[in-house]
Structure formats: C-alpha cells, structure tokens
Amino acid sequence: MAKTGYHHGDLRATILAAAAEQIATDGVDAVSLRGLARHAGVSHAAPAHHFGDKSGLLTALAIEGFERLAAELAAAGPDFREVAVAYVRFALRSPGHFDVMFRRDLLHADDERLAAARTAAGAALRSGAAEEQPDQAPRRQHATQLAAWSLVHGFAALWREGALENSPLNEAGDPEALARGMIATVRFD
C-alpha cells in the first residue's frame, strides 16, 4: 500500500472513489477512464488494468453501492419508515453510487457479484416493508412492497434529477427532512 514513484499503492480504490465523486458532480456521462487516470496522476491505460474495461469499473462501483445499501437498510430496520428513510439517505449521501446502480445498460449484465448484491439489497428493502403489513396475502404484500420501493426510489430520483430544486413542493431546505415528511403522509393497507 505504500506509495512509490512507480506503484501507486491503492489505485483501484482511488479510481473508484474519484469515479463516484465525479458522477455525483457531473453525471455518469462525464466519466472516462482517461479522465480518471489523469486525476490519479497515472497513465491512461492503468485503470483498464484493474477493471478490464469501462463497464467493469462502473460494475465495481454498482456492486459497492448495493452492498452498502443493503447494510444500511438492515441497520435501519425493522421499522418500516426508518428503512424508507435509510434508502433515501443512501441516495443522498452516495449519489455517485446510486446513479450507476440502476443504469443496467452501463454494467456487465452477467456479473454474479452484481446480481448477488442487488438481490441482497432488494431483500433488505422488502423485509422492511413487510413489517408494515404482517397478515396480508402474498400478492397484496408484493403490491405494498412495490409501492414502498417506488415511493423512496421516486423521491431519490426526483432529487437527483434536480426536479425538486425550484418546486413549490420543496419547503424544507434539508432533503432528508423533506423525505421524512412525505413518507409520513403515506399509509399502506
């Protein structure tokens, strides 16, 4: 891990972090392997050495994102509303990861670690929603879980897209408080 002139030390992690940061600021389209290499002070071909290709880099970022999301959702449970808030909070605090996680077109579709991480996060979210409606028929439960997911994912997407920036609906300056308020108005039955 030591920095020598030649070996960077921890290039892989550095590039992942820089990618997340740039996506958060400028969007996924702005990311290029060459740009990240420049940023890290390394030759332009170095990133490919770690990630194979550009999709490989974004896939690694998405995996990291799903793993963190699953952990944060699990830590927030079992109360449904707290799980919901945790989902939004993840998107707000890790926008670089969040933005890439659902861009399947940019990822290696057949990556097994990605599929596993995605599944785990999905399960964590659903178990949160299950708290809310213990004795329903499965079909009904699924509809509720989908509503819960849509609710939090929609808020996160609207926020990231800047749709709430000058909206009359955005009264709180703090997005997490705004999300809390809107989640509080919803009942499932």
Place this chain on the structure above:
Amino acid sequence: MAKTGYHHGDLRATILAAAAEQIATDGVDAVSLRGLARHAGVSHAAPAHHFGDKSGLLTALAIEGFERLAAELAAAGPDFREVAVAYVRFALRSPGHFDVMFRRDLLHADDERLAAARTAAGAALRSGAAEEQPDQAPRRQHATQLAAWSLVHGFAALWREGALENSPLNEAGDPEALARGMIATVRFD
C-alpha cells in the same frame, strides 16, 4: 409538406419521432445528430438546421413530452388514482419522451417554453393529488403531493431502468396493471 428530392417535407417532426424511438430502445446516450440524419436519409448537418444543436433537439423533445403529459393528466382527472395511473401510462407509452424530460443536464436550462411546459405538467399532477386531501394545511398538502409524485415517478423510473424485470414483485405481466395494483395499496392521510 410534399416530398421532393431536395426538400424532405417534414424533417423536424421526422427527426423528433426517430429520436424518441431510439431513446426508447437504446437510451439517450445512443442518440446522435449524425445518426438521426442518416436514419432520415438526409445530410448530417441538416438536423442542426432545425434544432440549433443537440441540446436543442432534446429540449424540443422534452417540451413535447411535458405538453403531452399535462394534457393526459388533465384528461384523466379529477380522480387522484386515475391521474396517478395516467402518469405511469405516459411513461410506459412515451418512454423516449419521458427519459429525456428529467435529464436537465442535457437540456437548454433557460428555454422558456420548456419551463412553462414543465410547470403546467406539475400543476396538473398536483391538482390531481389535491383531490385526495381537501382540508389539510398547505404544508401537509405539499408533503402529500410530493409523496404522490414520488410514488408514480419511482414506479416509472424502476420500470424504465429494468429493475422490475426479474423482480419477485412483478407478478402481472402488464405494467399498467402492476402500477394500478401498487397505487391501490396506498392511502394518504
């Protein structure tokens, strides 16, 4: 409007339609002015003549989208659930428009027609949600309206992103029915 060898006849509309189609299929990233020109059988510089630049084209598409969305929401009202379904239906049937409408980074930020169309669509959606909760304090009303928007926008986004493709939550084959079912589980109070 007649097709001659030289004049296309209705190139502007043709390009808009082709762009929407390609976004629906391949995503916004796949769109290029040169590609659309090729598709229309026209020189590569012709599209710029109508739209100024690439952002101009996407802005025109977004305006068209917001205008159509506003009309469809208004036609579906005043019942809240029908307005909600109409929002989702718009996204499902006009994915090429929907995908671009919220990509502010790709649009001319200062276009007045765009701002107006966006505002009109927002008002149509909010008036739908207002039905649900007539006698609330304004602050509370806004939270509810935001929840409603998040709900439908989230479903649309998840669907477009392919997140529901192999999900256990997706039981109906028909996305509109799926949306109806999930909207039905939600109460606002």
Place this chain on the structure above:
DNA sequence: TGTACATCAGTGAACGCGCGTTCACTGATGTAC
C-alpha cells in the same frame, strides 16, 4: 402569365476532439530456497 427576389431547407467538405482499447514493454515487489 411572367419575372425578380427574398427566404427557407438541405448540402458537403473540413476542423478538431476525446475517447476506449490493444499491446509489447519495464519497473517494482514478494516468495522460495
């Protein structure tokens, strides 16, 4: 019916750009004996 002229729509050549990817390579590190 004809002519002159302005306006609009589309052309085609040219520019410069940054990018992803490949590949033979070299420098550095660690491990086995």
Place this chain on the structure above:
DNA sequence: TGTACATCAGTGAACGCGCGTTCACTGATGTAC
C-alpha cells in the same frame, strides 16, 4: 544473507472511431408586382 524467478502494477505509443459544430454553398419554394 543472497539469489533466482514469478507475479503484479503501471507505461507509452498507436489504432481507429464517431461525434458536434462551422461555413460557404446551392437547390427549391413562395410572394409581390
């Protein structure tokens, strides 16, 4: 303690690509008289 060797990390030159944008142009259309 020293040496040989495999492995890993990063280099730098080269390739080919499609793209957006600009610009002077020409072909077609419509309108005024």
